Amino acid sequence: MNERICLTPSLDADPRFEGCAAVFAGYAKEKLGRDWTKGKGGVSLRFDPALPEEGYRLTVGPEACALFASAEKGMHNGLADLLSRLEAPERDAPEPDGSLLAEPCELTNQPDCPYRGLMVDLARQWHPLPYLLGYVDLCWKNRASHLQLHFTDSQSFTLPMTAYPKLSTEGRFYSREEIRTLVDYAAVRGITLVPEVDVPGHAAQFFLKYPEIFGNTGVLPACEEVFDALRAVFGEVAELFPHSPLIHIGGDEADIGAWERCPRTREYMKAHGIADIHEMYAEYVRTVTDVILGLGRTPVVWEGFAKEYDDRIDRRTIVIAWESYYQPAYDLAKAGFTLINCSWKPLYIVTPDTHWSPEEIAAHDPWKWDHWWEKSVAFPDGYRIDRKYPVLGAQICAWGDRIAGWENSEDGIRKERELVAERLPALCGKLWHLGM
Numbered sequence: 038m039n040e041r042i043c044l045t046p047s048l049d050a051d052p053r054f055e056g057c058a059a060v061f062a063g064y065a066k067e068k069l070g071r072d073w074t075k076g077k078g079g080v081s082l083r084f085d086p087a088l089p090e091e092g093y094r095l096t097v098g099p100e101a102c103a104l105f106a107s108a109e110k111g112m113h114n115g116l117a118d119l120l121s122r123l124e125a126p127e128r129d130a131p132e133p134d135g136s137l138l139a140e141p142c143e144l145t146n147q148p149d150c151p152y153r154g155l156m157v158d159l160a161r162q163w164h165p166l167p168y169l170l171g172y173v174d175l176c177w178k179n180r181a182s183h184l185q186l187h188f189t190d191s192q193s194f195t196l197p198m199t200a201y202p203k204l205s206t207e208g209r210f211y212s213r214e215e216i217r218t219l220v221d222y223a224a225v226r227g228i229t230l231v232p233e234v235d236v237p238g239h240a241a242q243f244f245l246k247y248p249e250i251f252g253n254t255g256v257l258p259a260c261e262e263v264f265d266a267l268r269a270v271f272g273e274v275a276e277l278f279p280h281s282p283l284i285h286i287g288g289d290e291a292d293i294g295a296w297e298r299c300p301r302t303r304e305y306m307k308a309h310g311i312a313d314i315h316e317m318y319a320e321y322v323r324t325v326t327d328v329i330l331g332l333g334r335t336p337v338v339w340e341g342f343a344k345e346y347d348d349r350i351d352r353r354t355i356v357i358a359w360e361s362y363y364q365p366a367y368d369l370a371k372a373g374f375t376l377i378n379c380s381w382k383p384l385y386i387v388t389p390d391t392h393w394s395p396e397e398i399a400a401h402d403p404w405k406w407d408h409w410w411e412k413s414v415a416f417p418d419g420y421r422i423d424r425k426y427p428v429l430g431a432q433i434c435a436w437g438d439r440i441a442g443w444e445n446s447e448d449g450i451r452k453e454r455e456l457v458a459e460r461l462p463a464l465c466g467k468l469w470h471l472g473m
């Protein structure tokens with residue numbers, strides 16, 4: 038082992054990185070029990086425009102400990118790396134009181150994949166705000182980039198709403214103040230939030246609260262009145278999440294057979310010359326993705342629409358390929374969509390007992406999909422798509438279906454957090470260095 042370097046806990050930050058320094062000082066105090074002062078002699082944070090946005094250069098040597106980045110995201114990544122290398126000396130060690138130790142190093146680093154994500158299901162299981170802040174912390178420490186929040190499902194709608202206030206589930210939605218706290222907390226840590234409102238399936242809250250608008254068939258009708266309402270809902274989502282370039286519109290597992298029995302949808306289909314419900318599904322996704330594009334954001338959608346109608350949908354839409362059932366990743370990729378890999382196996386966690394090991398996650402190629410379900414084309418051996426196709430990265434998805442059944446649901450959320458904390462480092466490690 039190299040002789041370790043002794044460091045003073047002080048930070049000398051270029052003004053553009055003072056926010057990063059404050060975030061680091063908080064995490065470093067928590068890990069190492071030291072208060073960090075401002076000043077020279079410890080760690081310096083410097084600007085280097087030549088580095089990529091998420092990259093950094095770190096030097097730990099006898100003369101200096103310096104971290105360089107061109108942007109806050111890169112500086113956060115470098116600081117998370119530095120934090121993982123710092124240790125407090127043993128109680129009776131010879132180092133000066135209050136100092137820290139680190140192995141010498143000189144490295145330049147940047148991630149191989151820009152999307153290193155975690156999704157948490159807040160609709161099937163209520164998560165008090167501190168758990169969400171804790172997930173942001175976990176993302177920062179593991180150099181993850183995105184936190185997707187599945188805010189709505191048939192069980193609850195957890196966002197505050199103005200235009201349709203009854204959508205927010207009584208006693209089970211975040212206040213505006215809480216959302217602002219979360220948004221600010223993620224922003225100062227360089228973590229991108231991806232808010233999701235799941236429609237047209239998984240949307241019971243819509244028709245339970247406003248059946249006169251959203252019907253009561255189990256899937257939102259496709260009609261102008263519903264599209265107008267969704268324009269208002271997603272407009273509010275964009276306002277609540279001003280720093281989120283991506284907005285997720287759901288789009289999974291809709292029982293579109295119900296549209297055949299829905300006079301309003303049939304009328305819309307007739308007026309627009311739409312022949313069948315699969316075409317209608319794609320038209321629905323087109324309409325809502327266009328709403329998001331109109332808000333100046335990029336739409337994200339779960340794999341769900343059929344290949345035959347891909348051409349209806351704007352290619353700026355990012356598709357999360359998860360089931361390899363509705364449309365496999367190879368068809369989506371060939372059609373020109375950019376993808377995020379949420380392959381059920383090994384990236385799903387259904388707390389408490391459906392999950393895969395950190396080792397399996399670390400070995401997972403983001404250009405590969407696997408499944409345990411015989412109806413998926415990824416069953417039984419998985420398939421791989423060519424590296425030439427744009428896969429932004431991958432995401433662990435923590436679903437809450439089974440937590441709600443626990444006697445003490447707080448125990449369930451703690452178990453979920455434990456499962457995520459074991460697995461996120463494996464995913465992020467892989468996506469930083471694909472090594473294949």
Ligand code: ACM
Nearest residue numbers: 289290339359434
């Ligand atoms: C999903 O697992 N229904 C996206």
